[in-house]
Amino acid sequence: MSTFQRSYPPAEPPAGLAHWLYFCGDDLLLPQPDATPLWPGISEESHLAAASHRVYLGLLDGAPLLAAHVATDDVPAGWVRLGLRQAFARSDATLTALTSLAIQLLRWHATMRWCPSCAQALVPVDGTWGRECPQCRQSWYPPVSPAVIVLIHDGERLLLTTKPGWGRRYSLVAGFVEPGETFEACVVREVLEEVGVVVDEVCYQSGQSWPFPHQIMVGFTARYVSGEIAIDASELAHAAWFHRDALPELPQPYTIARRLIDGWLAGAR
Numbered sequence: 001m002s003t004f005q006r007s008y009p010p011a012e013p014p015a016g017l018a019h020w021l022y023f024c025g026d027d028l029l030l031p032q033p034d035a036t037p038l039w040p041g042i043s044e045e046s047h048l049a050a051a052s053h054r055v056y057l058g059l060l061d062g063a064p065l066l067a068a069h070v071a072t073d074d075v076p077a078g079w080v081r082l083g084l085r086q087a088f089a090r091s092d093a094t095l096t097a098l099t100s101l102a103i104q105l106l107r108w109h110a111t112m113r114w115c116p117s118c119a120q121a122l123v124p125v126d127g128t129w130g131r132e133c134p135q136c137r138q139s140w141y142p143p144v145s146p147a148v149i150v151l152i153h154d155g156e157r158l159l160l161t162t163k164p165g166w167g168r169r170y171s172l173v174a175g176f177v178e179p180g181e182t183f184e185a186c187v188v189r190e191v192l193e194e195v196g197v198v199v200d201e202v203c204y205q206s207g208q209s210w211p212f213p214h215q216i217m218v219g220f221t222a223r224y225v226s227g228e229i230a231i232d233a234s235e236l237a238h239a240a241w242f243h244r245d246a247l248p249e250l251p252q253p254y255t256i257a258r259r260l261i262d263g264w265l266a267g268a269r
């Protein structure tokens, strides 16, 4: 497991060898398909002359970690693009979190350039990742959108759902928190909207940064109280109860959905 020390407020990296994370669009760039770890190792200068929007994130195992963007036309011959989900499947928790931080800061710097109110060019807010408008004085910071994800159980069974295109895979109910809403109220509302049942005993378990584009998934368990399954057909293809000993195909181990399910199987009744 790597160790990471965030650089904040934003600063210039110390001189010397650095780790580099390159992205093309939302994909990670690798020097070869099976590269491990998921960056090209450490070097003094960027491996890629065309890299832009350089961001210094902090110290990874004592060496600076930088992220940079590479345009599609500038990807060197032989390098490959790896989708973020595939990257997460090949990373530990520390590296997954860093990849999520890196892509979100790169997107922020690349896109948040003009005032949404008056269209003036924005300038950095000292000592932060923020941008402010010199004319109307409004400021903005990298967005994080909370979404709940909830494991619904009745003690022995899980209520799992699947969506069009998921094949045989089933997962948990999830949805965005509405303005003015608490996490607990969001869990109760989303479960009722998506599968038509009432839950209580809403308990926070853990969270996961989910950069698609900038969610924080907030993971809960909740106990079934009443109601027959009635799915929201605009979102789901099917929902059903599954006994803990006869679960269907589940999400991959790097997802919070899977971690909530594995945690419940290991401990809860």
Ligand SMILES: [Zn+2]
Residues within 6 Å of the ligand: 115, 116, 117, 118, 119, 120, 133, 134, 135, 136, 137, 138
């Ligand atoms: Zn403005």
